[in-house]
Structures are given as C-alpha cells and as structure tokens.
Amino acid sequence: MLADFVSSSEKLCQFAIQLLLDPATGAVNFVKSLPFRDCDVQINMLVVDLQGGDRVACDLVSERPDWDIDDEGLLRLALQHHGIRLVEIDYADIDAEPRASNCAFIWSHRDHPVPVSIEKAINRALTAHQGLTIRSLSTLIGLRDPKPEISALVCQGVVMTDLSVKFGPNAIIHKTSDPCRARNLLRRTSNRFGKTVS
Template sequence: MRLERLSWTEKLSGPKARRPIPILSPLFRDAVIQASLNPRVRKLSFVRTLCFRGVEVPADLLLLHGEDRVAMELLDARPLRGLDEIGMLLLALERSGSRLRQMSARDVEQEPLLSNCRLVWNSRDAEVHRADRHAIFAALGQGATKLGELRRSCGLGCETVHALMCADLIGADLSLPLNDDLAIVRIRRPAVPRAASPPR
C-alpha cells in the first residue's frame, strides 16, 4: 500500500484496497495500516454510506473482509449521529452481512502492534529483487519460519521482509515482539475470478 494525496485528503491504496481509502485522522491512518498488515484480513474497503429501505445512511466505516465482514468505526473519527441514525446504521449493517466493531484510541495504540506496524510500513516502497522474493518464498515453502532464520538463510535484511509484508505476500502477527523469534508465513490468496464478458 502507498500513501498518496488525492484532492484535499490523504488516501491509502494497495493490494487489499481496490479503491483508495480516505484517511479521516492520524489515528485512523494507523488503524488502516494495521488492517493492511493483518494476514487475516483479505480485503479492505471504505463505505461512506449504506442503504436501508431506500434511505441512504451516513457510515464512514472501514470494512475488513476476512473470515467475516467487520465494519470498523474509530470513535475519534466517527460522524455525529442521532439515535435514529444509529438504529438505521445497525439495521443497514445487519442487512449487508457486516458486524460493527467500534475501536478507541487505546485499541489502536496498543504496543508493540502500533510501533511494529509503523516500522514495517516504512519499508512499503523498498525495492525487492525477484531473486530475493523467490528465495523467501522457497524458505517458507514448508511452513512458518522464524524471522531470524529466514534472514540468515536468504542473506537478506529486514527491509526486504517488511516490504513483502506490505505487499501482502508474507505475513506475521505484529502484536508480538518484532524479533528473530517472530514466525513468518507465506500468504496465498485465492484468485479472484474475472467477470465474464457480456454476450455480443
């Protein structure tokens, strides 16, 4: 994922986000980065509004697609809502098959997750040579490998490993200490079928 400036706001786009995600606040940026580096999250999307019974409901939610669909709302960045709007939002989420998860600043700022994700994210634009990428994939072919062992066997630095995490090609539980004992896994996402061409 790469940080880019579109119009008046910052947005994030990358392997998990087909469309740029607006950054509502610095804390929201950290939450998006953490979701981007979470191996259990397959896809990210941002929803400005939801529809319920023909009525548009303001949302401003980050959708995390994994084993289920979670609509994440950061409490410091959420719009002000009346009781009727809250009820409509919950009904619209239920109909869409998503569950609401509200997060506070304390949730996002948990350590070492916060510092680990920021550190890894700093390498998102690092160049990774094809031979180095293949070497890492080969080392992970038999399953999870400790970070220290992976670096020694491939002769690579942390920046290369971090860049592949940002590319959603390998992953780790970054809520754990980022040291040589951290388990690294290969990420294989199922191919998304291409839409059939309309008949001519």
C-alpha cells in the same frame, strides 16, 4: 483496496494500514453510505472483509460525533441488513503495542526494493520449512538483516507474520499461500474485532 480513501484523521489512516497488513484481513473499504429501504444511510466507516466471510464495520468512537437515537438505530439496521457486524475501536486499540510499532515499521518499507534473487531465496526457505523466525531466515538466505525485504513482501501480500508479536529476530514468517498457517493466524488476530456493539 483503499484507492478512494482520503482522511484528515491520522489515527484512522494508521488503523487502515494496520488492517491492510493484518493476515486476517481479506479486504478493507471506506464505506460512506449503504442503501437501506428507500434511502442511503451514512456510515463513514472502514468496513473489513475478514478471511472466512465475516464483515466488520469499525466505529472509531474516539473521533465520531455523538449519535442521536434515530441515526444510530438506522445505521445499525442498515449494517445488519448488509450482514455487517459493528465493532467499536478507540485510540487505545490503534496504539496497542507491539502491533502499532510493527505496522509502522513494516509500512515504512513498503517501497523497499526486493531483488528477485532474494524473494526467490525467501520463498524457497519458507517452502522447505513452512515458517521460520527472521533470525533463521537471515541465516538461510545469507542476508544480515532481512527485515526491510520481509516488510516489503508483507506489504505485497507475499509473506505474513503475526503482528501481535514483536517484529524482531524471533518473529515467525510464513508464506501467505499456506492455508493452514493462514487459518491459525486468523484465530489469533480475529480477537481484535471482538468488541461487538450489541
């Protein structure tokens, strides 16, 4: 989803990872420019497609240079033309806990090998119970600490969790394919995109 995304900004990369792991996110792209009227308008923002069809451009205000009134107006018109809502994100949003620590931990295990037998056991347990705490899941599959395996599966999009809740024994894990749970998680997590720029 972010194959062409390269940034020297550690914070922007951290935020991109948070977006990729968020259950409310359908896709994330770094958009350099958008066609509008007879020109390409420079955007240089992460654009997020949320579950449900909403599109959001994330303006990292802590790093961007000041806009002059003409550039800002043109950018807003281009985004509006393409049906993209503009929201402001700052370092405080990116560093908010427990999401920041949760995402860092989960992402650090993205390449952790998950044996097929463990993945199948997790899938069976979540199918039978439609959401389990990590503690309960650990007991059911017979693995003392399944957080690395769960993290890898979150990165693969197989399971999901509410990233605004500490990723510990009481965190609840759901199958990504459970549409009811996905809608519930969307309602909770979509609030982080609430700072719409008017």
